[in-house]
Amino acid sequence: MSTATPYESSFAALRGPGGSAWLPALRREAMDRFNTLGFPTTRNEDWHFTSVTPIAERVFKVAPAKSGPSSLSPADVSALVIGDPAWHRLVFVNGRFESSLSHFAGLPAEVRITTLVEALKESPEFVAEHLGKLAKSEGQTFTAFNTAFAQDGVVIHVPRGEIVDAPVHIVHISDSGASGVGMHPRLLVVAEPLSQIAIVESFTCNGQLSSSYLMNAVAEIEIGNGARVDHYQIQRESTDSFHVATTQVRQGRDSTYHSFSYAAGAALSRTNIYTQLSGDGAEARLNGLYLIDGAQHADHQTFVEHLAPSCASRELYKGILDGGSHGVFNGKVYVDPIAQKTDGKQTNHALLLSDHARVDTKPQLEIFADDVKCTHGATVGRLDESALFYLKSRGLGADNARALLTYAFAAEVLETIELDTLREGLEALAFARFTQGEQR
C-alpha cells in the first residue's frame, strides 16, 4: 500500500451518490488506485508537456451540500451558455444538480435521461452494469479520482432504434461557492443499436471566485451497432480554474461518434478523448478548437483505437495562441493487426499570435495492419502572407486584415459543427474576440 494522498480523510467522510454494496467497493478500489498512482509527473510520457503541479499542490474540498435553491433563473442559465433553451437541459451548480433550472420532458417513453443519484435509485442494475466499465481507473489518475469522488452526474439510456430529436444540454456552472472545490461529475451514455442522440456539455463560470476550483469530469459513452452519438464539449471555465475532462467511447459496427471540443477557459486544462472502433465500418470524427491567451495552458489528447476492419477516423484540431499561452496536442492512432482497410486522417494546426506563445504537437501512429490508409499533418505558424496581402489590397489595414484572418482560421473548424445554434454562437464569440465586432 502506498502513502495515502491528502484526500483520504475527505474520501472516508464522503457518502457517495448511493447504490448498494457494489458502488462503495468500486469507489474504494478507485481511491486505492488514486493513492497508488498519485498525480502524473512530466516523466510520464502522456503528460510530458503538461505539469499538473498546480493541481497536485492544492487540496480541493468536497463540493458543499446545497444550502437552498439556486439564486439563478433559467434565463440566467441561458445567458451563461450557448445553446437553445428548447433543448433538454440538466443544470449543475457547483457540482450539485438544480432541478428548478433543468427540464427534460417530452422524451420518447423508453428513453431515460436522469441524474446519477436518481438512476442509482430507479435502475441500480443498469448503472452497475455500465458504470466504470469503459472509463477504467488503471493508469488514469484523474479517472480514478473522479470515480472515487463523483457525487452526481447524468445517465442517458437510449434504447434500440430511438432517435432523440432535441439535443441534451448538460450545463456545469461554477460560481463563488466553487472556490477551492473539486467537482467530479460523471456522464454515462448507453446508445443502443440504431439509436441517435446529440449531447452538449457546457462548462462555464458565473462571477468572481476567491480561489481556484477543479473540474474533473469523466464521460463513458457506449455506442451500439448502427447508432450515432454527437458529443460537444464547450469549456469556458474561469481562467483561474483547472479543468480535466476524460471521455472514453466504445463503438459498435457501423456506428458513428462525432466529437467537438471547444476550449477557451481554465488556467490549465486537459481534454482526453479516447475512442475504440470495435465493430466493422465504425466512424469517428474528432474535431476541436482551442483559443488561449495570457498564461493559459490547454492540452488535448486523443486516442483512436482501430480494433476492427474498414473503420474510418477523422480528426481536425486547431489552436489559436496569444500572450504566453502554451498548447499541447497529442493525437494517437492505433491500428490493430485485424483492422485492415482502416482509413485514418489526423490534422492539427496551431496559429501563434505572439512570440511568447508555444505549442507542442505530437502525432503518434502505431500501425500493425498492412492494408491501411493513415495520414497525419501538423502545422504551427503565423498568418498566411498572401492572404494578408489580398485583404490589404482591398483597403483593409494590417490590424483589420490580421483580425479577420485569425477569425477565419477558427471558423474553418467551427464550420463542422452541425448544431446551428451552437455553431453560430461560437462563431459570434470568436468573431467578437478577434475583431471586436459582429459579422452580420
Place this chain on the structure above:
Amino acid sequence: MLKIENLHATAGGKEILKGISLTVSAGEVHAIMGPNGSGKSTLAQIIAGHPGYEVTGGTVTYEGNDLLAMQAEERAQKGVFLAFQYPIEIPGVTNAYFFRTAYNEVRKANGKEELDPIEFLDYMETKLKLVEMDPAMLSRSVNAGFSGGEKKRNEILQMAVLEPKLAILDETDSGLDIDALRVVAGGVNALRRPDNAAIVVTHYQRLLNYIVPDFVHVLAGGKIVKSGGKELALELEAKGYDWVMEAA
C-alpha cells in the same frame, strides 16, 4: 495618373524587372502582353504593393505621389485595384462582410460615411447584375469552393464595388470559358470612365477582342521590348512572341 520610370525589382535575389518605363493617363486602357516568366505579374503585384518583391531602382508615381512609399492598403484606399490572377480563398468570412468591410475602409479613408449592412445590400444589387452574379454568392465564404470562373467574376465584382481609379487585371482571362470571359469583359467595359484607367495583363490576345486597349506593350525578359496600338496585339497573335523578341 501613373508614371513608372526605369523600374528594377528582384524577388529572392533574382532580378525580374530590368528597367520598365510606362505612363498611363486617365481614360486609357493599356495591355501588357508577353511570354510566361517575362515579369508581367510581378509588375502588376509591385504596383499593388505585394511585400514579396524588392524594388532596387526606379520610381513609380501615382497622382503625383510616390506610390512605392505607400502600404498596400493605402494604395487601395487611394484607388489602386489589382484583380488577382489567383484569388485567395478565405473560408469562414462571408463575401458580404468582406465586401462591406473593404468598401467602408476605402470610404472611411476618403472621409466619407460608412454604409450600414442594409444600405450596402442596396448598393450591391446593381453591382451583382453587372457581373451576372447570384446574390446567394454574398453569403458564401470568400472564394472558398468557387470555380475558376466564379473567382474571377468575384474579382471583377470587387472592382465594381470599390470603383478604383487605376485597375490592374492580372491574367483575368486565364482559365475562363468564352461566356465567363464575355461577362468579365462586359463588367470591365461598363466601369470604364474618362477619369479612370486600366492595365490589362494577359498572355493571349483573346481578351483584347472584348476589352479594346488604347496601347499594347510587350514585356520580355523584364523589359518592355515593343509598344504600339491595338493592332500590335493582332500581330502578336499571328506571329507569336519570338518575332518581337528577335526584332528587339
